[in-house]
Amino acid sequence: MKMKKRLLAYIALLGALVFSQCRQLDLEPKGIMGEPELFGTEYGVKMYFTGLYNWLPIEDFQYYANDGYRKNDWATEKNSQGAMSGEYFNTWISVDNDGFGYWPYDRIREVNNFIQSFPNYKDKFPDETFNKLLGEAHFLRAYFYFGMAKRYGGVPIVTEVQDPLAGPEVLNVSRNTEYDTWKFIHDDLQFAIDNMSDDTKETGRANKYVAAALMSRAMLYAGSVAKYTESLGFKATELATQQGLAGMEPSQANEFFEYAVAAGKLIETGPFSLYNKHADKATNFASLFLDASSPETIFVKEYNRNSPRGNALQHNYDALMSPAPDMSSFVGAESFVPLDFMELYDMPAYTNPDGTPVRFDSRGDIRDGMEPRALGTMYLDGDELRGKTFSIQRGIYRTFDGVATDIQRGVNSAPINSNGNRILGGKGWTTEINGVTYTITGAHGNFEDQGGENNAFGSAFIRKYINPDMPTADVRDWRSDQSWVVFRLGEVYLNTAEALYELGRREEAFDYIEKIRERAGAKVVRPAIDMTMTNIGSINKANYTYSLEKSLQFIRDERQRELYAENHWWWDIRRWRTADQILNNFRQRLLSCYYVADEGKYIYLDEDNRFNRQWNASKSCYYEPIPWGEIGKNNNLLPQNPLY
Structure with missing residues (x-):
């Protein structure tokens, strides 16, 4: 649309924009800036871009798994992507296959x-600034397309401003192939990298390294889609796949893996390093998400609790991840770590070789020998937060003289759990055994008389991103403002490692894995290369529809260890095309602690979640449906994606 006498109205509050619709006016109204003011100065361009940054598809604290970005709802953590995909255990009840x-x-x-009109103002800027x-505009466009490509595959590539009065032959654009869509994202990001500066001083704004970080993530996704989509069998029956709209050829995978490696190598030339500020590796790992000066951070989405824009720049993470009233003054913790994910880390044995439970002198002994990165990711019994100590216990056994499997996954009907031998209780309940009074559960769970809110299911709370310096009285809704780390060097190393391995450069791939594991405090920092083929995944022992080398599965697991609770896992199991296998009647397992009264010891047991809740993803999850409302307006968007 020609912008002569057409203005983009907006309101700017502390540098943040809210855009109104494009209006056709005959006079220049006071207080509203037109195209010359916006595009003719660097400050005006920055303000124009600020509104676009606010809408980038970043799955952060405010991302609501079945309702989208910038969700202004206090319950976002209850409905987070981690909860939807089974990464957390909480009140969420199903996988969202359809998207929003x-x-x-x-x-x-x-x-x-902007891209179309900005050249008209080139003479107002030095070449470098122009x-x-x-380049920044191309980065922003690529990010929006990335948000669509990972959901839909091929989408319409629109590079010019369409005239809304044009006919359907112009407006009813068709979808491009999935290959062309990912290649378009690459080209936009390459333009951004080639033209943007390497200045990293402006927090929350892109530079060439931020564009490279998005390139690293997006191209790894594209390479995986190309390599593994064929295993789904869509091509035999699905028109969208046959036409290249949903899926690519395996022969195209290496092109994208090469792009991912190149982007990672570029970032290594920048001023970034893994965060290693603290000698204690658990504290170090937890701190990297809170330290605004972290050299590992490449790009953040900033929050500010003092902003006058209502709740838009605050979030609820601390209030909904910490138990009340000891560590939160709101409804309390909503999400907990399943054992399925805990056991990916180095953990102490809680079952002896003969099958009997290991006896611990205190509940907190479970932390001994656990990988420091795990301790930086989750709070366990005996850890402290805001002046209080976590106390997490499921119940009491009068005696336990069998093996761990005697509990039959924790059902009440198991002989060892019946006839009053296993005692469960509500909050604050006590029981008397041989004249001694015991509190049945911990101060923070597991309570039988309460549901999923503020009730520890399992033995761990989330630590990653928790701000320990907030006073408990201040831990309420819309009071948190720690930034969301969108890109960090740790993820880029993992992206590079996986892409290198997919390209057959195994030893080089494990150079990056070694860096990650050394920082993590892992017992073995460089595992031996194991090229044995397997189709058995680690979580839920899923049977994949294809085989891969065990070392590649190790790299995938390393992603989960490093990136747990950062909203990567759902997208990873989607791009690997394993979601429908991993989340196939997936019943999260929980590690439950019991006191054995006649021994004065504690044991930890592997149990099914108490609600017998299960997660199921179908094959339809790999491609969300093109919104039916858009198809109703534009029939050229057909054929619909597979299985819809």
Whole structure:
């Protein structure tokens, strides 16, 4: 659309924009800036971009798994992506296969408007500044397309501002192939990398390294899609796959893996390093998400509790991840760590070789020998937060003279659990055994008289991203403002390692794994290369539809150890095309602690979650449906994605 006498109205509050619709006016109204003011100065461009940054598809604290970005809802952590995908155990009850209709062509139009019109103001900028700003626009457009490509595969590539009055032959664009869509994202990001500066001083704004970080993530995703989608069998029956709209050829995978490696290598030339500020590796790992000066951080989404914009720049993470009233003054913890994910780390044995439970002198002894990175990711019994000590216990056994499997996954009907031998209770309940009064559960769970809110299911709370310096009285809804780390060097190392391994460069791949594991405090920092083929995954012992080398499975597991609770896992198991196998009647296991009264010892037992809740992802999850409302307006978006 030509912007003569057409203005983009907006309101700017502390540098943040809220855009109104494009209006056609005859006069220049006071207080509203037009195209010359926005595109003719660096400050105006920055303000124009600020509104676009606010809408980037970043799955952060405010991402609501079945309702989208920037969800202004106090219950976002209850409905987070980690909860939806089974990474957390909480009150969520099913996998969301359908998505929520993400279709950001209004934002893409704003970017295209800038790219199309900005050259008219080239004489107002030094060449370096002009190129930098144009590169930034390409980065923003690539990010919006990435948000769609990982959901839908091929989507319409629109690079010009369309005239809304044009006919359907112009407006009813068709989808491009999935290959072309990912290649378009690559080209936009390469333009951004080639033109943006390496200045990293402006927090929350992209530079060439941020563009490279997105390239690293997006191209690894594309390579995986190309390599593994064939295993789903869509091509035999699905028109979208046959036409290249949903899926790529395996022969195209290495192109994208090479792009991912190149992006990672570029980032290594920048001023970044793994965070190693603290000698204690658990404290170090937890701190890297809170330290604004971390040299590992490449890009963050900032929050500010003092912002006047209502709840838009605050979140609820501390209030909904910490137990009340000891560590939260709101409803309390909503999400807990399943054993399925805990046991990916180095953990102490809680079952002896003969099958009997290991006896511990205190509940907190479970921490001894656990990988420091795990302790930086989760709080266990005996850890402290805001002046209080975590106390997490499921119940009491009068005596336990059998093997761990005698509990039959924790059912009440198991002989060892019946006839009053296993005692469960509600909050604060006590019981008397041989004249001694015992509190049945811990101060923070597991309570039988309460549901999923504020009730430790299992033996761990989330530590990653928790701000320990907040006073408990201040831990309420909309009071947290720690930034979300969008890109960090740790993820880039993992992206590079996986892409290298997929390219057959195994030893080089494990150079990056070694760096990650050394920082983590892992017992073995460089595992031996194991090229034995397997189709058995680690979580839920899923049977994949294809085989891969055990060392590649190790790299996948290393991603989960390093990136737990950072909203990567769902996208990883989607791009690997393993979600429908991993989340196939997936019943999360919980590690439960019991006091054995006649011994004065504690044991930890592997139990099914008490609600027998299960997660199921179908094959339809790999491609969300093109929004039906958009198809209703534009029939050229057909054929629909597989299985819809």
